Amino acid sequence: MRRTDLPLLVEALKVPMLTFVRESRVRIALLVNGAGQVLAQHGFTRSYEVMNVASLAAATHSSARALAELTAAPRWEHLYHGGKDRQLFLAPLRTPVEELIVVAIFDADSSLGIVQLFYEQLEKEIAALPEFRVTYEGTDQANFERDLEAGLEYLSPDQ
Amino acid sequence: MSDVYTEAVERLSRVNGVRGALLVDAEAGLPVTSELAEGVSGTAVAALASSLFRRTAQASDAAGYGRLATMQLEADEGHVIAVDAGELIIVVIAARDAQLGLVRLEAHRAAESLA
Numbered sequence: 001m002r003r004t005d006l007p008l009l010v011e012a013l014k015v016p017m018l019t020f021v022r023e024s025r026v027r028i029a030l031l032v033n034g035a036g037q038v039l040a041q042h043g044f045t046r047s048y049e050v051m052n053v054a055s056l057a058a059a060t061h062s063s064a065r066a067l068a069e070l071t072a073a074p075r076w077e078h079l080y081h082g083g084k085d086r087q088l089f090l091a092p093l094r095t096p097v098e099e100l101i102v103v104a105i106f107d108a109d110s111s112l113g114i115v116q117l118f119y120e121q122l123e124k125e126i127a128a129l130p131e132f133r134v135t136y137e138g139t140d141q142a143n144f145e146r147d148l149e150a151g152l153e154y155l156s157p158d159q
Numbered sequence: 160m161s162d163v164y165t166e167a168v169e170r171l172s173r174v175n176g177v178r179g180a181l182l183v184d185a186e187a188g189l190p191v192t193s194e195l196a197e198g199v200s201g202t203a204v205a206a207l208a209s210s211l212f213r214r215t216a217q218a219s220d221a222a223g224y225g226r227l228a229t230m231q232l233e234a235d236e237g238h239v240i241a242v243d244a245g246e247l248i249i250v251v252i253a254a255r256d257a258q259l260g261l262v263r264l265e266a267h268r269a270a271e272s273l274a
Contacts, residue, residue, distance in 0.1 A: 082187075111213075113188025113206030 016125040024118040028105040095132035167269040176257025244270040
């Protein structure tokens, strides 16, 4: 869903996201909504990286959800990739009104168990925010890029 | 192999005062097998205990004390004991009045049986 109250939302997400990053010891974290709007980010140094990861996360989320439906799975929990030096965790984050996407990249300083544990806490904290109790309009393919860029305007590391 | 894991955890959980025993993947911090009392979150204990164990191992190494074999945490209501078992960490949750010597002995026996 496209959010028109982005500045308020970004502000409300700062504390839970910062807590998640601090406690889970992830190097990079990104929170995106289904429309591709970037709601929070940590660890990126360039805005185009944020945009690339946000687009890929939204696409991966759609693919994973479609795959879950095809295999009659009620939902998908998370995707995990264990690289040699870095590990990637991508998961849907459920709120009362919309599903967000969390991307976390971490190294040997953390672990999948720790990231999962604090992701669950992050989900609870965000779901309890009053900002996620109001329904908003959906987006379409034509507006996806506009929504993605709108999110970056508030969060760009280059600014 | 999974029988060996299950047997190790079952033996540990039979010790008086033990409220839970887990084998945890040391790198991922995820439970491999567990026997837990009701209300104990295996995933949370596995993630946090393995993270703490790895940090403590780093501290031991930095202090020049070498490999960490056992970590014992004492809290108001009980103890958490973690023992190195190679790619696994054995985590035991014990009540305050548990026979800690026996718990440690069984945990080390379990580590040897898994090696």
